[in-house]
Amino acid sequence: MDVKNLPEAANFIEQFINEDIENGKVTSIQTRFPPEPNGYLHVGHAKSMFVNFGTALKYGGKCNLFFDDTNPSKEKTEFVDAIRNDIHWLGYEWARECYASDFFDTIYEYALRLIDEGKAFVCDLSAEEIKNTRGTLTEPGIESPYRNRTPAENRKLFEEMRAGKYKDGEKCLRAKIDMASPNVNMRDPVIYRILHATHHRTGDKWCIYPMYDYAHPICDYLQGVTHSLCTLEFEDHRPLYDWVGISLGFSPKPRQIEFARLNLTNTVMSKRYLKKLVEEKLVHGWDDPRMPTLSGLRNRGIPAEAIKDFCSRIGVAKANSECEYSYFEACVREYLNAHAERAMAVLSPLKLTITNYEGEEELDFDINQTDENAGTRKVKFGKNLYIESSDFSLNPPPKYFRLKKDGYVRLKNAYIVHCDDVVTDNDGNVCEILCTYIPESHSGHDTSGIKVKGVIHWVNADTCVDAEVRQYESLLRDADYAGQDFSERMNEHSETILAAKAEPYLANAKDGTPFQLMRTGYYKKCTEGEKLVLSEIVSLKDNFNKKQ
Ligand code: ATP
Ligand code: MG
Numbered sequence: 001m002d003v004k005n006l007p008e009a010a011n012f013i014e015q016f017i018n019e020d021i022e023n024g025k026v027t028s029i030q031t032r033f034p035p036e037p038n039g040y041l042h043v044g045h046a047k048s049m050f051v052n053f054g055t056a057l058k059y060g061g062k063c064n065l066f067f068d069d070t071n072p073s074k075e076k077t078e079f080v081d082a083i084r085n086d087i088h089w090l091g092y093e094w095a096r097e098c099y100a101s102d103f104f105d106t107i108y109e110y111a112l113r114l115i116d117e118g119k120a121f122v123c124d125l126s127a128e129e130i131k132n133t134r135g136t137l138t139e140p141g142i143e144s145p146y147r148n149r150t151p152a153e154n155r156k157l158f159e160e161m162r163a164g165k166y167k168d169g170e171k172c173l174r175a176k177i178d179m180a181s182p183n184v185n186m187r188d189p190v191i192y193r194i195l196h197a198t199h200h201r202t203g204d205k206w207c208i209y210p211m212y213d214y215a216h217p218i219c220d221y222l223q224g225v226t227h228s229l230c231t232l233e234f235e236d237h238r239p240l241y242d243w244v245g246i247s248l249g250f251s252p253k254p255r256q257i258e259f260a261r262l263n264l265t266n267t268v269m270s271k272r273y274l275k276k277l278v279e280e281k282l283v284h285g286w287d288d289p290r291m292p293t294l295s296g297l298r299n300r301g302i303p304a305e306a307i308k309d310f311c312s313r314i315g316v317a318k319a320n321s322e323c324e325y326s327y328f329e330a331c332v333r334e335y336l337n338a339h340a341e342r343a344m345a346v347l348s349p350l351k352l353t354i355t356n357y358e359g360e361e362e363l364d365f366d367i368n369q370t371d372e373n374a375g376t377r378k379v380k381f382g383k384n385l386y387i388e389s390s391d392f393s394l395n396p397p398p399k400y401f402r403l404k405k406d407g408y409v410r411l412k413n414a415y416i417v418h419c420d421d422v423v424t425d426n427d428g429n430v431c432e433i434l435c436t437y438i439p440e441s442h443s444g445h446d447t448s449g450i451k452v453k454g455v456i457h458w459v460n461a462d463t464c465v466d467a468e469v470r471q472y473e474s475l476l477r478d479a480d481y482a483g484q485d486f487s488e489r490m491n492e493h494s495e496t497i498l499a500a501k502a503e504p505y506l507a508n509a510k511d512g513t514p515f516q517l518m519r520t521g522y523y524k525k526c527t528e529g530e531k532l533v534l535s536e537i538v539s540l541k542d543n544f545n546k547k548q
Contacts, residue, residue, distance in 0.1 A: 029061030301524030
């Protein structure tokens with residue numbers, strides 16, 4: 001990296017990096033994205049990827065995919081595969097893929113070195129006793145009675161731990177730092193524990209596993225990481241991160257920098273909770289379109305570009321805050337407005353017959369009016385149509401500009417029609433509207449002189465296809481709705497299914513294509529068996545503000 005041509009720093013992380021380059025501490029940038037393979041990635045991870053991959057990219061450096069697999073009881077290969085897939089989908093390429101378990105041998109050797117140098121000891125206290133002797137924020141902890149074992153004794157015991165001589169929890173290895181440290185993480189933290197569990201990669205080779213705080217700085221160093229970018233909750237762990245690096249003489253020692261997590265309103269982002277939703281069948285799976293997982297967002301039809309755009313707009317800050325979900329949606333909407341084709345579907349169909357129209361004609365429709373190059377396509381018009389039942393009112397309120405008896409309305413891209421009469425069923429419900437059209441009112445060359453304020457969408461009843469429309473609301477009500485436990489906040493109406501009528505064009509589109517259903521919202525087209533499904537990506541307007 002040329003010191004003279006440093007990129008302009010866009011945030012505090014890049015300022016630190018620029019300083020490190022200027023001071024000659026680093027010459028090239030290496031970062032890593034470090035998921036634990038214990039679940040699927042969510043939109044919070046997209047921010048972490050944006051920071052880790054994005055920063056490396058900006059500096060012409062590299063970003064590794066590092067699986068933090070030090071916790072065998074919760075980790076699975078299924079999650080490893082899903083994580084790799086999600087990262088690729090977002091469009092990131094990792095330089096090297098590695099696992100904490102790749103380094104277990106070296107991590108163990110380093111532990112022996114700490115033991116030999118009197119910097120670690122085997123402790124026989126139980127987890128409970130360790131917790132009870134840790135002290136508090138205002139009081140120092142109590143030193144373990146095993147703290148002064150000799151290095152030789154510690155080495156023998158640690159080797160026995162590894163050989164499987166002891167049961168889970170019977171002993172552990174602790175760093176010997178300072179029980180009076182104002183930072184509780186520095187009070188002789190546990191760095192190895194006994195766990196007789198089969199690891200998804202190393203099988204039964206190990207029955208002791210390193211703790212995250214001890215393993216992570218070592219893995220960073222062994223990968224040549226220059227800047228270890230993580231979220232704020234690790235700030236208090238940085239002294240321990242540095243202690244490990246200094247004690248083991250790492251040079252150059254990786255630098256840990258913390259940034260704020262992404263928190264979004266109306267959703268949960270912790271993998272633990274998302275897993276609970278899946279296991280308790282409150283959603284259809286990890287990729288349920290209501291889930292904030294990347295697979296859920298993908299399944300929902302949210303483009304990867306929109307997620308990255310969102311991450312770049314929210315920026316990288318040092319202080320935690322909560323972002324409105326509606327802001328995320330606004331980014332998605334903006335992207336789709338520019339990129340999605342337009343089409344028509346009627347979600348709650350009401351028959352409309354034009355009594356004075358004969359034959360059929362093809363009308364020109366803009367594929368996307370925001371894109372000059374998108375062009376037009378033909379849509380068949382005829383006398384038998386469906387309109388949205390909510391676009392007709394028998395008892396209209398004042399200033400009702402849609403269709404009413406003896407009123408006019410424009411059919412999108414077609415003609416002005418006049419409602420002459422309605423047909424009702426035995427219960428008095430309107431089941432058909434009888435209209436006449438004004439031949440001189442064709443969109444684009446209207447010479448009728450009739451002024452209408454309302455424009456409504458429609459589909460041709462003779463050519464349309466049945467579609468199942470799925471609409472979504474957020475999984476959770478607002479945090480202030482009920483208790484803190486998300487199970488009390490579940491929104492039972494988060495999924496609605498409607499029987500709609502759609503243009504045949506939608507049935508012929510490629511699965512996965514996003515459309516703007518005019519006046520309705522953005523929907524993803526897919527097929528399930530013979531069924532055409534249109535599933536909501538994002539509404540046309542901001543629902544959060546509307547509903548409040
Ligand atoms: P969770 O609590 O959801 O399980 P985690 O932090 O345990 O999340 P990891 O798999 O350990 O998940 O995370 C991989 C990386 O992604 C970590 O560096 C973590 O800090 C980061 N990360 C996780 N959640 C967020 C978030 N909401 N915003 C930004 N970064 C995040
Ligand atoms: Mg974690």
